Amino acid sequence: MQLNQFLILSAFLFCTGVYGVLARRNGVLVLMSIELMLNAVNINLVAFSAFHHSVSGQVFALFVITIAAAEVGVGLAIVLLIYRNLRTPDLDRVDRLKG
Amino acid sequence: MVAQNVAFWIIAIAMACAALGVVRSSNVVHAALYLVVVLAGAAAQYILLAAEFVAWVQVLVYIGAIVILFLFGIMLTRAPMGGQPDLDNDQRWPAAVTALFVLGVLVFLLVDAFGARKIRIDDSLRTVGLSTTVADSIFRTYVMPFEIVSMLLLAALVGAVAIARRN
Amino acid sequence: MLDYAWIVALLPALSFVVVLLVGRRLPRHGSEVGIAAVGASLVLTCVVAAQWIDRVETAHGAGVRPVVHSLTWWRNGGIRIGVGTQIDGLAVVLMFVVTVVSLLVQVYSTAYMHGDRRYTYYFAALSLFTASMLLLVMADNTLELMVGWELVGLCSFMLIGHWWEEHANTDAALKAFLTTRTGDVGLMIGVVITFFAAGRTFDIVHINQAALRGGNHALWLAGASCLLVAIIGKSGQFPLHTWLPDAMAGPTPVSALIHAATMVVAGVYLGARLYGVFWTGFSIHAGGVNAMALVGGITIVVGAVLAFVQDDIKKVLAYSTISQLGYMVMGLGVGAWTAAVFHLFTHAFFKALLFLGAGSVAHSGSHHSFDMKRDMGGLRRYMPVTFWTFVVASAALAGLPPFAGFFSKDELLATAGHSGYTTFLYVGLLGAFLTAAYMTRCVYLTFFGDFRGHGEPHESPPAITVPLVVLAVLSVLAGWLYATVAHVEKFQQWFEPRVAFPAGVVHPPFEWSEGVLAVAAVAIGFAVAYLYYWRDAGPHGATARDGFARRAHTFLVEKLYLDDLYTGLVVGTIKGPVARATSWVDDHVIDGAVNAVAGGARAAARFTYEVLDQRVVDGTVNGLAEASDETGGLLRSVQSGRLQWYAAVLFLAVAILSLALVVFN
Numbered sequence: 001m002q003l004n005q006f007l008i009l010s011a012f013l014f015c016t017g018v019y020g021v022l023a024r025r026n027g028v029l030v031l032m033s034i035e036l037m038l039n040a041v042n043i044n045l046v047a048f049s050a051f052h053h054s055v056s057g058q059v060f061a062l063f064v065i066t067i068a069a070a071e072v073g074v075g076l077a078i079v080l081l082i083y084r085n086l087r088t089p090d091l092d093r094v095d096r097l098k099g
Numbered sequence: 100m101v102a103q104n105v106a107f108w109i110i111a112i113a114m115a116c117a118a119l120g121v122v123r124s125s126n127v128v129h130a131a132l133y134l135v136v137v138l139a140g141a142a143a144q145y146i147l148l149a150a151e152f153v154a155w156v157q158v159l160v161y162i163g164a165i166v167i168l169f170l171f172g173i174m175l176t177r178a179p180m181g182g183q184p185d186l187d188n189d190q191r192w193p194a195a196v197t198a199l200f201v202l203g204v205l206v207f208l209l210v211d212a213f214g215a216r217k218i219r220i221d222d223s224l225r226t227v228g229l230s231t232t233v234a235d236s237i238f239r240t241y242v243m244p245f246e247i248v249s250m251l252l253l254a255a256l257v258g259a260v261a262i263a264r265r266n
Numbered sequence: 267m268l269d270y271a272w273i274v275a276l277l278p279a280l281s282f283v284v285v286l287l288v289g290r291r292l293p294r295h296g297s298e299v300g301i302a303a304v305g306a307s308l309v310l311t312c313v314v315a316a317q318w319i320d321r322v323e324t325a326h327g328a329g330v331r332p333v334v335h336s337l338t339w340w341r342n343g344g345i346r347i348g349v350g351t352q353i354d355g356l357a358v359v360l361m362f363v364v365t366v367v368s369l370l371v372q373v374y375s376t377a378y379m380h381g382d383r384r385y386t387y388y389f390a391a392l393s394l395f396t397a398s399m400l401l402l403v404m405a406d407n408t409l410e411l412m413v414g415w416e417l418v419g420l421c422s423f424m425l426i427g428h429w430w431e432e433h434a435n436t437d438a439a440l441k442a443f444l445t446t447r448t449g450d451v452g453l454m455i456g457v458v459i460t461f462f463a464a465g466r467t468f469d470i471v472h473i474n475q476a477a478l479r480g481g482n483h484a485l486w487l488a489g490a491s492c493l494l495v496a497i498i499g500k501s502g503q504f505p506l507h508t509w510l511p512d513a514m515a516g517p518t519p520v521s522a523l524i525h526a527a528t529m530v531v532a533g534v535y536l537g538a539r540l541y542g543v544f545w546t547g548f549s550i551h552a553g554g555v556n557a558m559a560l561v562g563g564i565t566i567v568v569g570a571v572l573a574f575v576q577d578d579i580k581k582v583l584a585y586s587t588i589s590q591l592g593y594m595v596m597g598l599g600v601g602a603w604t605a606a607v608f609h610l611f612t613h614a615f616f617k618a619l620l621f622l623g624a625g626s627v628a629h630s631g632s633h634h635s636f637d638m639k640r641d642m643g644g645l646r647r648y649m650p651v652t653f654w655t656f657v658v659a660s661a662a663l664a665g666l667p668p669f670a671g672f673f674s675k676d677e678l679l680a681t682a683g684h685s686g687y688t689t690f691l692y693v694g695l696l697g698a699f700l701t702a703a704y705m706t707r708c709v710y711l712t713f714f715g716d717f718r719g720h721g722e723p724h725e726s727p728p729a730i731t732v733p734l735v736v737l738a739v740l741s742v743l744a745g746w747l748y749a750t751v752a753h754v755e756k757f758q759q760w761f762e763p764r765v766a767f768p769a770g771v772v773h774p775p776f777e778w779s780e781g782v783l784a785v786a787a788v789a790i791g792f793a794v795a796y797l798y799y800w801r802d803a804g805p806h807g808a809t810a811r812d813g814f815a816r817r818a819h820t821f822l823v824e825k826l827y828l829d830d831l832y833t834g835l836v837v838g839t840i841k842g843p844v845a846r847a848t849s850w851v852d853d854h855v856i857d858g859a860v861n862a863v864a865g866g867a868r869a870a871a872r873f874t875y876e877v878l879d880q881r882v883v884d885g886t887v888n889g890l891a892e893a894s895d896e897t898g899g900l901l902r903s904v905q906s907g908r909l910q911w912y913a914a915v916l917f918l919a920v921a922i923l924s925l926a927l928v929v930f931n
Contacts, residue, residue: 001103003216006144007209009111013118013137015202020122022194022914023187028172030910032121032134035165039141042157050148050218055227055236058153062233063241065153065160066248070255072165076172077262083176084265092188095907190914197914201921208928 006047013040027079027091031072038068103147103220110147114140125186131169138162149220149228267313268321268333271351271404274310274361277303278368278397282390289386294376296386300393301372307400308365315358319760322355331765332357332471334406345466352406352470355761356538359607360403360531363614366740367527368396370733374622375519377729378629382517388428392523395421399528403535407468408457411536415453415500418529419446425524426516438515445509449499453536456492460543463489474542474766483546490547493536494558501533501591504565508829510588514580514636518625521580526587526621527614534594538607541598542766550601551770553686562596563693565589568826570700574707575822578636579624582708586663587617589697593678600690602681603771604758608748609678611757612670615744616662619737623656626730627712631723638711641719645712648723653713655734660709662741664702664788667781670745676776676784677748684774695787702791710799 013036020033042061049057082094113136120133138161145154218224226232237245281303289296322330336350351357372392379385398421402414427439461468463485464476477486497503502510513525524530537544537558548556569589576582590613597606628634631649632641646653662669665676675698682691717723725731748757758773798804805815824830904915 001107001147001218001220003218004209004213005107005111006148006218007213008206009114009144011202011205011209012115014205015198016115016118016122018201018917019194019198022197022910022917023191024122024910025186025188026127026176028127028169028176029121029130029186031172032130032169035134035161036118036121036137039137039161042153043141043144046145046148046150046153047218049150049227050220050224051216053219053223053227055232056240058150058228058233059236059241061150061153062156062237063244063248065156066252069160069165070252072168073259074255074262076168077259079172080175080263091910092908094909188908188910190911194910194914197918197921201917204921204925204928208924211928 003047003051006043010040010044010047013037013043025090025092027082028076030091031075031079034075035068035072038064107144107147110140110143114144127173127186128170131166131173134169135162135166138166148218149225151228152230152233153228267310268317268353269335271310271314271333271335271353271357271361274307274314274365275397275400275404277307277310278393278400282393282397285386285390285393289390296389297372297376300389301369301376303393304365304369304372304396307396308362308369311358311361311365314353315362318353318355318358322760330354332763334471336406336469347409347468348407349410350406351404353404354763356535356607356763357403359611359761360535361400363531363611364396364399364403364528367523367614367618368392368399370618370736371519371523371622374522374625374730374733375517377727378519378625379517384428388425388517391421391424391428392520395425395524395529399532402532406470408460408470408473408540409468411470411539412453412457415496415532415536416450418524418532419443419450419500422446422513422524422529425520426513428517428520429515435515438509438512442509442513445506446499449496449506449533452492452495452499456489456496459485459489459492460540463543470539471766473540477540477542477546478766478768480546486543486547488547490544491557493540493543494561497533497537497558497595498561499533500536501530501595502565502588503533503561503592503595504568505828507565507569507588508825508832511576511581511584511825514578514584518580518621518628521584522618522621522625525584526617530587530591531594531610531614534591534598534606534610537595537598538603538610541603542768544598545601545768545770548599550599551685551768555687555689556599559596559599559687559690562592562594562599563690565592566596566693566697567700568592570697570704572822572825573700573704575819577639579627579638579642579708579712580621580636582638582704583617583620583624586620586701586704589701590617590663593675593694593697596690596694597678597681600678600682600687601685601768601771602678603767604748604762604773605674605677605681607761608757609671609674611747612662612674612741612744615737616659616669616671616741619655619659619734619741620663622730622734622737623652623659624712626652626726626734629730630726632719633721635719638708639718642712642717643715643719644717645723646714648717649725651725651731651734655731655738656713657709658738659741660705662745664705664792665698665784666788667785668742668745670741670743672784673745673749676781679784680774680777680780681772683780684772695783698784698787699791702788703795706792706795707799710795714800 017033017035017037017040020036021030024030024033042064045057045061045064047057049055049061082091086094117133117136117140121130121137124130124133138157142154142157142162145151145157278300281299285296285299289299292298318333321333332352332354334350334352336348336352338346339349340347372389375388375392379388382388395418398414398417402411402418405411405414423439423443426442427436430436430439457468460473460477463482464473467473467476499506510525510530514521516524544550544558548558550556550558566589569585569587569592573582573585573589576585590609594606594609594613597603597609624636627642627645627649628636631645631652635641658669662671665671667673675694679691679694682688682694746754748755755773794804798806821827906912
């Protein structure tokens with residue numbers, strides 16, 4: 001297997017995640033897109049760990065997973081709070097910083 | 100190698116379609132389920148790469164906990180069970196352009212950088228992916244980040260509780 | 267003391283300042299300061315005179331130079347302007363006259379001006395006048411002389427208009443000032459001409475020496491003519507004599523001091539001081555006729571004739587003064603320098619005495635009126651001292667021996683006869699006849715007959731009568747300084763200049779024929795008047811009967827219509843057409859130019875405002891503001907507040923940068 005396969009797959013997932021982050025209105029969907037991106041990164045890491053026969057990449061991927069979990073927790077808490085305050089999870093409504 | 104390649108491609112395409120589904124679905128719950136497919140596919144790719152510990156942790160944590168979390172979030176934000184036409188905001192096309200542009204750049208870079216380099220799947224690789232190796236690495240070389248991450252998890256837990264508390 | 271003679275002028279000047287500042291608070295309201303200062307000046311003058319006489323005597327007739335003490339005030343480009351004193355015989359004579367008469371007038375004023383509304387101010391002005399006149403006579407250069415000249419003119423103006431609440435007094439003061447100002451133009455031009463003619467110097471000695479050396483005769487003639495105009499104005503010569511009678515509106519002591527004894531003789535003094543200029547300019551040695559003698563001669567007759575028709579005693583004396591000044595100027599014109607100056611000397615005493623006597627009469631006899639016909643008459647019984655001193659002065663004025671006027675006038679006429687100016691000899695004799703006549707008339711109307719006034723006439727207080735007596739004594743004795751009949755020529759010896767003085771001046775010895783002729787003229791004049799008034803002979807009431815007589819009388823009463831001529835023609839022309847023309851020029855030309863400039867400025871301002879400011883500057887500023895606004899509006903949309911928009915921008919930027927990094931690497 002070529003390394004590039006995994007890397008391009010990872011790139012594809014990442015860009016999809018980017019699209020999702022930018023284009024989705026619901027806060028939960030944005031978080032899901034972020035998960036896509038993180039997974040893309042994980043695939044990248046593991047692929048390189050296999051390429052270099054080093055365990056560090058996998059350890060790093062493990063950490064990323066952990067962080068992702070924590071991040072989802074906090075992110076959902078925030079989305080909940082937004083929903084509670086604005087009666088809608090629509091992120092377009094969160095524009096207090098509007099210039 | 101052929102079997103692994105085939106497996107890879109099947110799983111990769113499935114993942115890709117599912118990813119598109121996540122970002123293009125007009126049903127929030129459907130999007131969550133597509134995400135499950137993506138995550139599962141990722142786990143399968145780890146197995147292909149002989150990273151067995153990571154694969155199972157992925158299944159456990161991601162699919163087992165995070166997706167459940169997402170579903171809870173969806174429920175709590177009263178997302179309607181049916182489809183919604185306007186789950187996308189105004190900047191779909193700029194976002195698409197951006198994403199494609201980034202993709203293009205990345206692909207170009209990767210092809211330019213790595214060409215056709217191969218991953219050698221051999222015993223040393225399998226040794227690397229063993230739980231013992233990973234565990235060794237975590238608790239020896241990377242024990243400090245491990246401890247810090249646990250602190251981080253604690254903080255995130257407390258933070259989430261504090262944020263979402265109903266006062 | 268000769269070098270410090272300037273102290274004599276300084277003392278009255280200081281007195282002026284002191285009286286002005288603190289006079290009102292002093293027990294005698296400032297008069298004591300003034301009298302003390304002038305008294306001290308008189309004492310110092312006597313010292314100066316004694317030293318000068320001593321100087322002359324020790325020189326034994328050799329050329330005695332005047333004592334010049336001069337400081338350079340200003341030197342620029344070869345012109346030296348100095349300030350200082352020149353003490354010689356002439357200066358000493360004038361200083362003595364000024365200080366004596368000023369002192370006596372100030373003493374007299376303590377009684378005459380008692381209780382006056384501006385008593386202190388009056389004394390301050392008298393002190394200033396004394397100081398100015400002394401500055402004038404001691405001047406060593408023509409510029410300083412001009413300063414003194416102007417100052418005495420100013421003081422005359424101040425003092426004539428002393429009671430300025432009455433409009434007539436301010437009119438008189440203005441008339442005096444403006445008429446003498448006309449003459450002052452001549453003075454200024456004359457000073458400039460002599461400056462250049464004498465080789466760029468203002469120094470009087472040098473000017474005289476330069477004049478007597480000869481040179482450009484036309485230039486000296488021009489200078490002398492201009493200076494003669496100044497003399498005509500200041501010394502009341504015909505035709506600028508019209509201010510003197512009107513100047514009688516001032517207080518009588520002022521008339522005595524300024525318009526009899528001192529200021530009016532400033533013109534004669536000028537003639538005597540710069541005699542070299544006149545001698546050369548008018549060719550006085552040549553005999554016949556010259557401008558100076560002619561002016562003097564006409565003035566003698568005009569003044570004397572007009573004195574006849576005056577009812578106001580002060581006006582009689584004013585015209586008499588004009589006439590006598592005519593004598594002095596004529597004297598200078600015929601080459602009788604010493605006689606003219608001597609006549610100035612004696613005239614000061616008896617004319618001042620006459621004025622003070624008239625004041626005494628007004629003060630105590632006629633209830634402050636000077637009208638002889640209405641308020642006087644028969645006063646000799648009530649005011650004996652005044653009467654006798656007045657008679658003495660009249661005799662001196664008429665030229666009766668042994669009084670002072672005889673000697674001075676006689677010498678003058680003798681010189682005229684000997685220098686080839688025989689016409690003016692006869693003019694002088696005519697003047698003597700007329701003088702005797704009008705003075706007799708004046709004495710008769712005032713002191714003889716019945717008292718026509720009201721109130722109780724009485725003799726004046728001592729402060730008034732003592733100066734009268736002192737002046738009477740001087741009127742008698744002063745003449746003997748130059749009594750050629752007795753071969754006493756002290757005046758000439760002591761006071762005639764030797765340096766910078768024409769050599770052709772003659773000093774004829776006394777001739778009995780001339781003396782008898784002069785006395786005869788006086789006697790005939792007295793007799794005619796006596797017959798007319800005491801014996802009622804002659805054409806009494808002629809003006810009522812005869813038309814010609816009436817017209818002639820009116821002509822004289824209207825002062826030869828000169829006032830009307832001046833007011834109507836000269837002033838009227840200036841006030842009418844000239845003023846209108848000037849006003850037109852002012853309105854159209856000058857104001858037109860100013861308005862045009864203003865209009866131009868306004869148009870420029872409008873242009874600057876409307877075009878430059880509003881459109882260009884404001885346009886730029888507003889444009890910039892609008893541009894900022896639009897750009898701001900555009901840029902604002904970047905800050906949408908939406909997270910995903912920010913994220914999009916971020917990603918795009920990163921992508922582009924990484925691409926750039928790769929491509930250029």
